[in-house]
Amino acid sequence: MKTARLTAIILLSATLCLLAESAGYQQDPNWKAPAEAAAKRNPLAGKPQAAAGGKKLFQRECAQCHGDEGSGLKKAADLQLPMVQAQSDGALFWKITNGNPDRGMPSFSKLPENRRWQIVMHMRELGAN
Amino acid sequence: MKNGLAFALCLLWTASGLSAQESPYVVTYDHHLEEPGNLEIEASGTLGAPRSGSFYFAPYIEVEYGVTARWTGELYLEGQATAGDSGVFTGWRLENRFRPLKREHWINPILYFEYEGLNEATRIGKEIVGNAHPRRESNAVLSKVPAHEIETKLILSSDIHDWNLAGNFIVEKNLSAAEGFEFGYAAGVSRPLGTLASGGACRWCRENFSAGVEVYGGLGGTNGFGFSQTAHYLAPVVAWQVSSNSTLKFSPGFGLTQLSNPVLLRFGYSYEIRGFGTQVAQWLGGKH
Numbered sequence: 001m002k003t004a005r006l007t008a009i010i011l012l013s014a015t016l017c018l019l020a021e022s023a024g025y026q027q028d029p030n031w032k033a034p035a036e037a038a039a040k041r042n043p044l045a046g047k048p049q050a051a052a053g054g055k056k057l058f059q060r061e062c063a064q065c066h067g068d069e070g071s072g073l074k075k076a077a078d079l080q081l082p083m084v085q086a087q088s089d090g091a092l093f094w095k096i097t098n099g100n101p102d103r104g105m106p107s108f109s110k111l112p113e114n115r116r117w118q119i120v121m122h123m124r125e126l127g128a129n
Numbered sequence: 130m131k132n133g134l135a136f137a138l139c140l141l142w143t144a145s146g147l148s149a150q151e152s153p154y155v156v157t158y159d160h161h162l163e164e165p166g167n168l169e170i171e172a173s174g175t176l177g178a179p180r181s182g183s184f185y186f187a188p189y190i191e192v193e194y195g196v197t198a199r200w201t202g203e204l205y206l207e208g209q210a211t212a213g214d215s216g217v218f219t220g221w222r223l224e225n226r227f228r229p230l231k232r233e234h235w236i237n238p239i240l241y242f243e244y245e246g247l248n249e250a251t252r253i254g255k256e257i258v259g260n261a262h263p264r265r266e267s268n269a270v271l272s273k274v275p276a277h278e279i280e281t282k283l284i285l286s287s288d289i290h291d292w293n294l295a296g297n298f299i300v301e302k303n304l305s306a307a308e309g310f311e312f313g314y315a316a317g318v319s320r321p322l323g324t325l326a327s328g329g330a331c332r333w334c335r336e337n338f339s340a341g342v343e344v345y346g347g348l349g350g351t352n353g354f355g356f357s358q359t360a361h362y363l364a365p366v367v368a369w370q371v372s373s374n375s376t377l378k379f380s381p382g383f384g385l386t387q388l389s390n391p392v393l394l395r396f397g398y399s400y401e402i403r404g405f406g407t408q409v410a411q412w413l414g415g416k417h
Contacts (some may be wrong), residue, residue: 007196032155049328050325052327052328052329053325053326053327053328054326055328056326056327056328056329056330057326060373064403064404078310097233098231098232098233099198100231101197101198101199101228102198102199102231104165104197104198105198106162106164106165106195106198107161107198107232107233109161109288110151110152110161110288112291112320112321112324112325113290113291113324114291114324114325114326115324115326118325118326
């Protein structure tokens with residue numbers, strides 16, 4: 001009985017892992033920031049030194065899916081693409097904040113606002129490179 | 130013992146020095162779920178000193194996994210030891226949290242469902258529900274009394290700038306006894322001490338700390354809803370992000386009623402394995 005339970009738990013765990021990993025990246029044309037959010041300006045724009053913290057945060061929070069250089073992995077978008085870089089700071093901030101959970105992108109609203117803006121700054125550096 | 134302590138300290142010290150933010154709450158849940166594919170292992174404990182009876186220590190291990198961006202699952206294993214009595218295994222819990230709404234809102238709801246395969250010796254106090262009863266039986270007796278329970282929570286949580294406000298309403302049903310439904314609550318407010326991330330690695334800087342306060346307690350049950358004969362606690366909470374993937378939490382809780390423990394000390398150490406799901410999928414032959 002105990003062995004059966006243990007087997008069931010292991011199978012359930014493996015299924016959950018596969019479920020979490022099964023979705024590959026697909027662009028979502030409906031994932032757009034509202035105009036008001038897209039118009040927001042980065043309050044750290046005049047503080048270029050804040051971008052260094054953004055790089056650190058990007059490596060921790062984003063690189064796992066988007067790659068160290070943001071060039072995208074199987075599950076997540078290439079952040080260097082013009083269609084990403086053409087979006088306003090406010091739009092990128094909104095996407096980081098809300099995520100797109102049905103496509104596997106989690107919300108990062110747990111990060112303080114300043115840190116989300118720092119990540120936007122680093123994304124701009126990735127685009128420039 | 131010394132070797133174990135030295136190993137634990139060494140592990141903390143050698144962990145990498147990046148920073149991140151973890152909720153400091155110990156009892157209250159906010160709306161932030163585990164990122165999909167990440168696995169977090171947490172070793173925690175509750176140290177209590179009842180007004181009558183011996184002090185006790187209730188350690189527990191949590192294994193939390195982000196199944197999807199809207200579903201986090203968690204397994205608990207717990208035990209308990211009482212001074213002058215014995216140490217016993219008190220059971221397991223399987224918890225699930227679901228995020229019904231796609232976007233961030235002013236108030237974000239999370240639905241929580243938990244099955245508990247416990248016995249009556251459980252004392253981790255992850256939720257305080259129903260009425261408070263002083264314990265007189267030994268662990269040997271209590272550990273033989275099953276407490277199979279269903280617990281649900283409505284979690285409401287808001288991020289207002291850098292502050293988090295969270296409230297939980299708890300309903301619990303013991304399937305092993307005719308107790309009716311029991312109710313409880315937990316609420317908390319917290320914020321990080323530093324909101325900007327520095328460029329370099331730092332361990333002791335403000336950005337790695339967050340702090341707040343929780344209040345939690347029982348609300349009686351279907352046999353009598355309210356504050357009568359219930360336990361309530363006020364508890365400052367602090368979390369220290371030791372490294373990019375590990376956090377220490379500490380919370381001294383102070384009893385607010387005669388039926389509360391005067392003090393509850395809670396602490397925990399969590400370690401997050403990012404991309405755990407990807408690694409497992411690779412081991413199982415997935416194309417990643």
